[in-house]
Amino acid sequence: MSPATLQNYLLVGAALFALGMVGFLTRRNMILMFLSAEMMLQGVAVNLVAFAKYRGDLGGQALVLFILAVAACEAAIALALILMLYKRRKSLDISAWQELREPDQEPVVDTEPLAAGEAGIDFQHLTPAGAAPARKDAEEVSHV
Amino acid sequence: MDFQVTVFAQAEAARGVWPFLKENGLLLAPPVLSFVALGVLLPRARRSAPLWGVLLAVFALILGAAVLVRTETVFVETLLFYAFAGLALGAGGMMIAQRNPVHAALSFALVVLSTCGLFLLQAAPFLMAATIIVYAGAIVVTFLFVIMLAHQGGASSADQSTREPVLASVAGCVLLASLVILLHRTYDTTPLDQLGAELKKVGDARDEAEVIKLLGDPKQTEFGKFTRPIVEKLREQFSAEGQDEIREEIEAFQKAWNFMNVPRITQKARLLHEAVLAKRQQQGSLALNEVPGKSKTPGHSAPGKLPAQNVAALGRTVFTDYLVPVLLAAVLLLVATIGAIVIAGRRSEELR
Incomplete structure (x- = not known):
């Protein structure tokens, strides 16, 4: 493998890392912030695998295995934390936790906050399909 | 040992900004254009992304492929590299520009899958399988569950707007542009x-x-x-x-x-x-007198080439050279599992 090929892969890794960084800095949904951080890890993994090929040394691939292990741990912990935070504020918005800012910082305010029902997109709904199942009597069902 | 880092060994005479830009303008164009497009495309309240932003992003990607990527003669490999790299970067941009978090998570799955294609091109089939299973199979699906649980009331205002899209794009642009120039200086042959x-x-x-x-x-x-x-x-x-x-x-x-x-x-x-x-x-390798691939630790493959049996050789490497880190990773996984149960298992009444 030539240095030119190595450089191509390093460029892809760098671009993934930069994209993940921008996503982490801008997005307000906690889950998307976490996924952006995972994308940065993917960029690093591309780098490591490319170096492993270039140098003919499997150490790089072994390090990617460790990245996978750490990412799995991180996902478990982050999921638990996000669920706990969601239970308390009923929102995935990171701006709901502005009291964690530095004491001398002004709180960030939305310049154009959206009203409660005014969201740009509608979530998909399943179309009802088939006939509704016939309801049986409660006694008949409770044979457990 | 005689280490010489190529980039820093070349002492550079102080020059103005304009000669630098004139010399590296073509290299700088793809990162700058792509992050201009990204700054435009990031979601803002009550404004939909303009079409020219999408076109600019596509143009920047093609320009990057033409200017930055230097290909060799192996045709199929080059074609696959273009496909996977373009897919990964396009899906990455889509992920951070999506308004619907479910679509963003699915775009991230696409990023992971195309990165796995790159792994396969780099002779890492085991890592490809492991990454697909762990990331696309476990992490993304679990997070999709959480998104769907949390968004039962419909779209939230947090997903419709972003914090400081312009400043963040500038930061990303500076990071990527400096990395591009550094890589060009190191590996330009x-x-x-x-x-x-x-x-x-x-x-x-x-x-x-x-x-x-x-x-x-x-x-x-x-x-x-x-x-x-x-x-x-x-x-x-x-x-x-x-x-x-x-x-x-x-x-x-x-x-x-x-x-x-x-x-x-x-x-x-x-x-x-x-x-x-x-x-x-050996352009770009840290130790100037070292042949790439020649590893000093015993138990490694022949110089310059990865072994053909990837899984066997990777297992041998991991369980000989990296035995202690593997055990530490196992402990880490155990601790993380316990921690997740402790954090998430609390009743919500206890929190208040």
Whole structure:
């Protein structure tokens, strides 16, 4: 493998890392912030695998295995934390936790906050399909 | 050990901003354009992303493929690299520009899948399988569950707007542009390629007329008029310590030309051509005198090549050289599991 090929892969890794960084800095949904951080890890993994090929040394691939292990741990912990935070504020918005800012910082305010029902997109709904199942009597069902 | 980092070893004279931009403008264009597009495309409240932002992003991606990516002759591999890399970067951009978090998570799955394609191209089939299983199979699906649980009331205002899209795009642009220039300086082999081509021509010359055509006649022209650029370039390339033998060869080449000793010229040119090729092969590696692939730790593969049996060799590496880290990773996984249960298992009443 030539240095030119190595450089191509390093460029892809760098671009993934930069994209993940921008996503982490801008997005307000906690889950998307976490996924952006995972994308940065993917960029690093591309780098490591490319170096492993270039140098003919499997150490790089072994390090990617460790990245996978750490990412799995991180996902478990982050999921638990996000669920706990969601239970308390009923929102995935990171701006709901502005009291964690530095004491001398002004709180960030939305310049154009959206009203409660005014969201740009509608979530998909399943179309009802088939006939509704016939309801049986409660006694008949409770044979457990 | 003689470490020399190429980028920092080249002391650079202080220059103005404009010469720098003029020299590197073409390199800087793709990152700058792509992050301008990204800054436009990031979601804002009550405004939909303009079409020209999408077009600009696509244009920046194509420009990057044309300017930054330097391909070799292996056709199928190059094609697959373009496909996977383009898919990964496009899906990455889509992920951070999506308003619907479910679509963003699915775009992230696409990023992971195309990255796995890149892994496969780089002779890492086990990692490809493991990454697909762990990321696309476990992490993304779990997070999709959480998104769907949390968004039962419909879209939230947090997903419809972003914090400081312009400033963040500038930060990302600065990061990527500096990395691009750094990589270009480290791995750019075009001067060596030109030098190698010239030396190869001289090495293949058959008679005196051909040598004179390529290098000039030492009797008629001004002293060293034609060989001097080659010799100067060679001296510049092989100026590091520990390369005295090659420097002697360069002087011998110059001397042979001065006396028009054709067999000696071609012999020395072939020798120097080989030296240039060897230098090109280890361009960008940290230790200058080290052959890429030659690992000092025992139990590793043959120099320069990964072993054919990827899973077996990776297992051997992981369970010999990296045994303690593997055990630590196992402990880490256990601790993380316990921690997740402790954090998430609390009742919500206890929290208040």
